[in-house]
Amino acid sequence: MPGALWIVGLGPGGAEDRTGRATTAVRDADAVVGYGPYVDQCADLLSDAQLVERSTMGREEDRAARAVELAGEGRRVALVSSGDTGIFGMAALALRAAAAVPEAQRPAVEVVPGVTAGTAAAALLGAPLGDFATVSLSDVLVPWEQVEARLSALAATDLALTLYNPRSRTRTWQLDRVRELLLEHRDPETSVALATDVGRPDQDVALSTLASFDADAVAMRTVVLVAGPTAERVGPWLVTARGR
Amino acid sequence: MPGALWIVGLGPGGAEDRTGRATTAVRDADAVVGYGPYVDQCADLLSDAQLVERSTMGREEDRAARAVELAGEGRRVALVSSGDTGIFGMAALALRAAAAVPEAQRPAVEVVPGVTAGTAAAALLGAPLGDFATVSLSDVLVPWEQVEARLSALAATDLALTLYNPRSRTRTWQLDRVRELLLEHRDPETSVALATDVGRPDQDVALSTLASFDADAVAMRTVVLVAGPTAERVGPWLVTARGR
Numbered sequence: 001m002p003g004a005l006w007i008v009g010l011g012p013g014g015a016e017d018r019t020g021r022a023t024t025a026v027r028d029a030d031a032v033v034g035y036g037p038y039v040d041q042c043a044d045l046l047s048d049a050q051l052v053e054r055s056t057m058g059r060e061e062d063r064a065a066r067a068v069e070l071a072g073e074g075r076r077v078a079l080v081s082s083g084d085t086g087i088f089g090m091a092a093l094a095l096r097a098a099a100a101v102p103e104a105q106r107p108a109v110e111v112v113p114g115v116t117a118g119t120a121a122a123a124l125l126g127a128p129l130g131d132f133a134t135v136s137l138s139d140v141l142v143p144w145e146q147v148e149a150r151l152s153a154l155a156a157t158d159l160a161l162t163l164y165n166p167r168s169r170t171r172t173w174q175l176d177r178v179r180e181l182l183l184e185h186r187d188p189e190t191s192v193a194l195a196t197d198v199g200r201p202d203q204d205v206a207l208s209t210l211a212s213f214d215a216d217a218v219a220m221r222t223v224v225l226v227a228g229p230t231a232e233r234v235g236p237w238l239v240t241a242r243g244r
Numbered sequence: 245m246p247g248a249l250w251i252v253g254l255g256p257g258g259a260e261d262r263t264g265r266a267t268t269a270v271r272d273a274d275a276v277v278g279y280g281p282y283v284d285q286c287a288d289l290l291s292d293a294q295l296v297e298r299s300t301m302g303r304e305e306d307r308a309a310r311a312v313e314l315a316g317e318g319r320r321v322a323l324v325s326s327g328d329t330g331i332f333g334m335a336a337l338a339l340r341a342a343a344a345v346p347e348a349q350r351p352a353v354e355v356v357p358g359v360t361a362g363t364a365a366a367a368l369l370g371a372p373l374g375d376f377a378t379v380s381l382s383d384v385l386v387p388w389e390q391v392e393a394r395l396s397a398l399a400a401t402d403l404a405l406t407l408y409n410p411r412s413r414t415r416t417w418q419l420d421r422v423r424e425l426l427l428e429h430r431d432p433e434t435s436v437a438l439a440t441d442v443g444r445p446d447q448d449v450a451l452s453t454l455a456s457f458d459a460d461a462v463a464m465r466t467v468v469l470v471a472g473p474t475a476e477r478v479g480p481w482l483v484t485a486r487g488r
Binding site for chain 2: 011012015018020062073086088091098100109112113115119122126128131132135150154158233234235236239241
């Protein structure tokens, strides 16, 4: 008899930013599957009775297939991601793997949303987002030209931006290119925040400007938040104009 | 001595989608302030020992001022919003009110992020978001022309959209105008979901297309999700292409 698969977003980092539904799913699971650091993120919920499978980076398809396989064997499986699993997380891959299973053998599947890193970073700064866009800078799965096209179009709008996957060991120049694209339309003094490891003990938030932020200070786990044109410093906070 | 102010996002609806931090903030508060239905949303956390102030719609500035006032009197105050308080919630107004208090008298302030309705709706559908934009259709605080300009620019991109505040008693024609703007660039068969009261007992998700969705079935509490061009039906789910 097929089991169950929870595709879980654990929130940005700390246990306190996890939802009750995510906590229950991981605790009730017979098997927990995920990229190692994300399994670590819910270590407080794991027990010796659970099968725990940690995998390495870049093995997303294997991870999705394995979670579906375990659920097909009758287990109750939690496949964990950081943040919201539907925002550059494991949900799309895992659902495709589950859909490939004939319906009669398909496990029950539930996607458990979480707090995404971009809005958690925004909360640390104050309330810098009005209307906003969420874009991944990774060109692992799409041509870089497509990423550029999105950012060029967004640069000409007044939307704030939360940029994910801004840099990797091999992708080091893209963020400077993004700065150039944005500067074609936006004020050099636009507030830009680099939020790294949000919700984790080594959390770091650096507030700077579009012209002067340090692209070399950005890690893969950084979210780059570009404020909209109406955002301003209000006391110690960065706050958007209401309604804009 | 000044107290504390937590500006809390309660998540989309049900208690299970609340974070631990939001739960703790409301439970530890001496005073809870919010729009009536949002206070109801955390009724399971309230006690007789707390001062609970429910307010009516459209009184956002009063609510923000009152929360800051109570915190200034030394209380520990939770100002609650649905979803993420930084996404068209109370955070910007409340921080402005707090910043107006001289620093020595200013309460400690913490913004507590939550799961926003758009990604919770996405999770109910599957994984329809890749890169995406979050836009409010309300023209209460900005001219409608500005809202149109954003949507026209976004229509020409391949971003998915989560549209908030799509309709009110007095704003009934805007969503049809949005459809027109999107159809200038996007396929009429683009998947559109209307997600109403996400996470609440009367939750309703209707999947349709850009050409044919029923704008009259949309309520103020509906999130309209417009999938990107690569999203497709995969088994029972709506799933974006990986990386797109």
